[in-house]
Amino acid sequence: xxxxxxxxxxxxxxxxxxxxxxxxxxxxxxxxxxxxxxxxxxxxxxxxxxxxxxxxxxxxxxxxxxxxxxxxxxxxxxxxxxxxxxxxxxxxxxxxxxxxxxxxxxxxxxxxxxxxxxxxxxxxxxxxxxxxxxxxxxxxxxxxxxxxxxxxxxxxxxxxxxxxxxxxxxxxxxxxxxxxxxxxxxxxxxxxxxxxxxxxxxxxxxxxxxxxxxxxxxxxxxxxxxxxxxxxxxxxxxxxxxxxxxxxxxxxxxxxxxxxxxxxxxxxxxxxxxxxxxxxxxxxxxxxxxxxxxxxxxxxxxxxxxxxxxxxxxxxxxxxxxxxxxxxxxxxxxxxxxxxxxxxxxx
Amino acid sequence: xxxxxxxxxxxxxxxxxxxxxxxxxxxxxxxxxxxxxxxxxxxxxxxxxxxxxxxxxxxxxxxxxxxxxxxxxxxxxxxxxxxxxxxxxxxxxxxxxxxxxxxxxxxxxxxxxxxxxxxxxxxxxxxxxxxxxxxxxxxxxxxxxxxxxxxxxxxxxxxxxxxxxxxxxxxxxxxxxxxxxxxxxxxxxxxxxxxxxxxxxxxxxxxxxxxxxxxxxxxxxxxxxxxxxxxxxxxxxxxxxxxxxxxxxxxxxxxxxxxxxxxxxxxxxxxxxxxxxxxxxxxxxxxxxxxxxxxxxxxxxxxxxxxxxxxxxxxxxxxxxxxxxxxxxxxxxxxxxxxxxxxxxxxxxxxxxxxxxxxxxxxxxxxxxxxxxxxxxxxxxxxxxxxxxxxxxxxxxxxxxxxxxxxxxxxxxxxxxxxxxxxxxxxxxxxxxxxxxxxxxxxxxxxxxxxxxxxxxxxxxxxxxxxxxxxxxxxxxxxxxxxxxxxxxxxxxxxxxxxxxxxxxxxxxxxxxxxxxxxxxxxxxxxxxxxxxxxxxxxxxxxxxxxxxxxxxxxxxxxxxxxxxxxxxxxxxxxxxxxxxxxxxxxxxxxxxxxxxxxxxxxxxx
Numbered sequence: 001x002x003x004x005x006x007x008x009x010x011x012x013x014x015x016x017x018x019x020x021x022x023x024x025x026x027x028x029x030x031x032x033x034x035x036x037x038x039x040x041x042x043x044x045x046x047x048x049x050x051x052x053x054x055x056x057x058x059x060x061x062x063x064x065x066x067x068x069x070x071x072x073x074x075x076x077x078x079x080x081x082x083x084x085x086x087x088x089x090x091x092x093x094x095x096x097x098x099x100x101x102x103x104x105x106x107x108x109x110x111x112x113x114x115x116x117x118x119x120x121x122x123x124x125x126x127x128x129x130x131x132x133x134x135x136x137x138x139x140x141x142x143x144x145x146x147x148x149x150x151x152x153x154x155x156x157x158x159x160x161x162x163x164x165x166x167x168x169x170x171x172x173x174x175x176x177x178x179x180x181x182x183x184x185x186x187x188x189x190x191x192x193x194x195x196x197x198x199x200x201x202x203x204x205x206x207x208x209x210x211x212x213x214x215x216x217x218x219x220x221x222x223x224x225x226x227x228x229x230x231x232x233x234x235x236x237x238x239x240x241x242x243x244x245x246x247x248x249x250x251x252x253x254x255x256x257x258x259x260x261x262x263x264x265x266x267x268x269x270x271x272x273x274x275x276x277x278x279x280x281x282x283x284x285x286x287x288x289x290x291x292x293x294x295x296x297x298x299x300x301x302x303x304x305x306x307x308x309x310x311x312x313x314x315x316x317x318x319x320x321x322x323x324x325x326x327x328x329x330x331x332x333x334x335x336x337x338x339x340x341x342x343x344x345x346x347x
Numbered sequence: 348x349x350x351x352x353x354x355x356x357x358x359x360x361x362x363x364x365x366x367x368x369x370x371x372x373x374x375x376x377x378x379x380x381x382x383x384x385x386x387x388x389x390x391x392x393x394x395x396x397x398x399x400x401x402x403x404x405x406x407x408x409x410x411x412x413x414x415x416x417x418x419x420x421x422x423x424x425x426x427x428x429x430x431x432x433x434x435x436x437x438x439x440x441x442x443x444x445x446x447x448x449x450x451x452x453x454x455x456x457x458x459x460x461x462x463x464x465x466x467x468x469x470x471x472x473x474x475x476x477x478x479x480x481x482x483x484x485x486x487x488x489x490x491x492x493x494x495x496x497x498x499x500x501x502x503x504x505x506x507x508x509x510x511x512x513x514x515x516x517x518x519x520x521x522x523x524x525x526x527x528x529x530x531x532x533x534x535x536x537x538x539x540x541x542x543x544x545x546x547x548x549x550x551x552x553x554x555x556x557x558x559x560x561x562x563x564x565x566x567x568x569x570x571x572x573x574x575x576x577x578x579x580x581x582x583x584x585x586x587x588x589x590x591x592x593x594x595x596x597x598x599x600x601x602x603x604x605x606x607x608x609x610x611x612x613x614x615x616x617x618x619x620x621x622x623x624x625x626x627x628x629x630x631x632x633x634x635x636x637x638x639x640x641x642x643x644x645x646x647x648x649x650x651x652x653x654x655x656x657x658x659x660x661x662x663x664x665x666x667x668x669x670x671x672x673x674x675x676x677x678x679x680x681x682x683x684x685x686x687x688x689x690x691x692x693x694x695x696x697x698x699x700x701x702x703x704x705x706x707x708x709x710x711x712x713x714x715x716x717x718x719x720x721x722x723x724x725x726x727x728x729x730x731x732x733x734x735x736x737x738x739x740x741x742x743x744x745x746x747x748x749x750x751x752x753x754x755x756x757x758x759x760x761x762x763x764x765x766x767x768x769x770x771x772x773x774x775x776x777x778x779x780x781x782x783x784x785x786x787x788x789x790x791x792x793x794x795x796x797x798x799x800x801x802x803x804x805x806x807x808x809x810x811x812x813x814x815x816x817x818x819x820x821x822x823x824x825x826x827x828x829x830x831x832x833x834x835x836x837x838x839x840x841x842x843x844x845x846x847x848x849x850x851x852x853x854x855x856x857x858x859x860x861x862x863x864x865x866x867x868x869x870x871x872x873x874x875x876x877x878x879x880x881x882x883x884x885x886x887x888x889x890x891x892x893x894x895x896x897x898x899x900x901x902x903x904x905x906x907x908x909x910x911x912x913x914x915x916x917x918x919x920x921x922x923x924x925x926x927x928x929x930x931x932x933x934x935x936x937x938x939x940x941x942x943x944x945x946x947x948x949x950x951x952x953x
Binding site for chain 2: 003047048112128150155248258280283285293298
């Protein structure tokens with residue numbers, strides 16, 4: 001019933017608006033076309049100007065409204081450069097935006113047809129055209145220069161002391177593998193994958209795999225002020241590791257390993273204070289449509305101090321020992337856990 | 348006279364008309380089927396494209412209303428949706444699968460069926476022969492085929508909406524492996540096969556049309572119509588066709604390989620995949636290869652959508668400002684620049700796929716280079732209206748709106764084209780806002796401007812002005828109200844193509860904004876229905892056109908009769924003597940000189 005009422009209402013509104021349109025058309029004929037045209041022209045020109053003023057006010061309001069909803073400060077070094085560059089680009093484009101839109105609406109108002117004016121025949125002017133070819137070209141050159149400097153910085157080779165962590169996507173969660181005591185990730189082969197006890201297809205003939213730790217909760221632990229390098233892969237379709245707080249992202253493509261690295265500068269605990277949000281958490285968002293659960297493919301990053309990280313790592317059993325309870329002690333080197341942490345922390 | 352008769356006879360010969368006996372009577376005796384359905388008259392074909400495009404636009408926009416309901420009100424149910432969508436919206440809430448199917452179809456329909464076929468299909472067909480002074484396209488039959496292939500593509504796409512596993516749901520870009528593997532998503536079943544077939548058919552349509560447009564422009568211009576006397580609409584439609592002819596085949600090859608991967612066990616795009624509980628045998632393919640092939644069309648496609656709007660805006664701004672377009676040659680050169688650059692910037696859609704950073708830097712450079720010809724166009728449009736005598740009719744308003752939106756959307760492109768900024772903004776709402784403004788709404792504004800402006804030429808009647816004004820102001824304000832806030836969401840990292848944000852600490856506080864956007868989107872949708880109503884009622888009931896040249900335009904289409912028959916001109920095709928923007932005093936109190944007017948003694952041509 002309510003559906004019927006809504007549809008009737010919509011149809012009614014339509015009919016009314018349409019009748020207004022129709023009536024005004026007759027009015028034009030009755031009152032003399034030329035006179036109405038001049039009047040309408042004046043009204044429309046005024047409305048355009050009003051629209052521009054309202055638009056500028058709207059932009060201001062929008063800014064105010066969003067101010068406290070934006071991301072907090074960038075949580076890594078390259079992110080800070082990012083924010084700076086973003087600011088420059090906003091300034092350049094902002095000037096052009098207000099200038100050109102202002103001119104557009106002002107010209108509309110100023111040069112409306114009144115019946116008395118005649119248009120000024122002005123077909124071309126080489127000097128003007130040269131000016132507004134050159135200025136954008138220079139502006140673009142500057143933005144490209146800043147951009148490429150940052151781009152090469154972000155995509156540069158990770159420092160040698162970076163912690164290496166593997167992040168693998170599948171429909172619809174992230175799996176994270178830490179290298180364990182030997183500080184080396186073992187080989188994996190997609191043929192060996194099974195969801196019961198080898199979710200990443202670790203090759204057990206490779207001894208480097210024995211101490212590898214896999215987190216299936218999508219929780220990535222990293223140490224503050226220490227570079228971390230992500231080796232990114234996918235088990236099935238293309239995903240994307242999106243790190244909004246670190247201002248970067250990288251696709252996870254099956255069959256290809258991609259990488260990105262960054263140095264987190266603010267711990268999760270610190271960020272909770274900065275944002276006054278006790279629930280704050282760094283999130284990993286899948287940014288490449290990967291199927292029906294795309295929107296729920298969420299990971300988190302815990303940025304912590306070295307001590308906290310060590311303590312956490314200490315608690316993590318190797319994936320091998322988790323899935324082969326009986327075989328584990330035999331296959332593992334003696335006293336692996338404590339040493340493995342030390343081995344990493346020493347670096 | 349004879350010339351016209353020969354062309355008019357085309358389809359009729361087989362149906363009992365004896366050539367030569369029926370001077371001028373053919374139109375009356377033509378059967379409905381040959382006059383309106385399997386018609387070879389470019390004007391009718393243009394209208395066929397337009398009306399099919401309008402139907403698709405309503406469907407595509409309605410889809411966006413459905414998924415905006417989900418985005419705006421994720422916790423509410425809308426039983427009315429179940430009536431429309433049945434199982435897909437059980438209890439009045441969209442299922443995630445169907446949400447993604449709607450998003451995918453919305454993109455496909457709007458980009459290809461509405462803004463490619465519906466836009467350049469309509470106006471290239473209508474305007475090219477009329478504005479260059481030809482009786483029809485180079486090959487009217489091929490032109491007809493172009494429409495019917497589009498129709499076939501439409502039918503296939505329509506069928507895909509009703510298959511049990513749903514239509515394609517991997518995004519309009521349909522990246523494999525998601526789109527290649529049936530196990531990966533429901534929409535990757537039969538729906539995806541139909542999508543690929545439909546799109547392959549669509550490519551054929553686009554090529555048949557494009558080749559015809561190019562040939563017509565190059566070979567069939569009337570006497571005196573040199574290339575540099577062509578209106579900018581024709582120039583723009585020419586480059587649109589060039590872009591399409593050179594890039595659609597690459598998309599086609601990409602689709603063929605995807606069809607092979609899906610059905611015949613090849614591994615062009617697939618490698619090392621474990622899905623549905625088993626490891627697939629594919630090894631050695633590259634999922635990124637598809638993206639290269641796709642975006643090699645995908646980026647020029649953006650300009651296929653934009654250029655017709657640019658051309659029409661140029662024409663309409665000049666006509667209704669009563670001034671020549673400023674910098675006619677600069678406008679052509681910038682079109683050339685955009686066309687050439689359009690082919691070498693495709694990888695800026697792929698900055699975060701792990702491609703070589705060096706290669707990325709080249710694409711940054713080339714991408715930002717496009718800003719230069721685009722800026723030239725904007726400044727030239729602004730100078731065109733400067734000291735003009737502006738008449739604000741709906742066509743002019745939409746052309747002005749086009750410029751405003753093109754500026755707004757173009758400027759955000761500078762962010763996305765710079766890889767160092769894209770690395771954060773990629774696949775967020777910033778992208779959604781950017782391309783909806785610059786190639787969605789802005790191209791639509793170009794299209795609306797064209798429809799209001801050439802409606803009298805198409806149907807011999809005017810559209811209702813007051814409804815046009817209402818249409819413009821609500822749509823213009825609505826476009827900014829919908830897409831402006833999305834920029835902020837994108838800067839805050841909010842990913843696109845999410846069904847629900849409520850589980851995300853970083854994005855859930857945008858719920859109020861999303862609801863606001865959804866409400867405005869619905870208002871704008873209903874305003875478009877008002878336009879559709881105005882369009883169809885005006886065809887039959889609109890105010891009749893009484894003069895040949897209602898806008899005081901210089902170009903050739905306004906020298907044809909009010910309802911031109913097949914062949915366009917009765918008698919000789921007029922000869923052209925001057926450039927198309929001679930908006931100046933003709934010495935008899937008019938503020939324009941038609942292209943057909945010989946140069947006065949001592950007058951220089953442009």
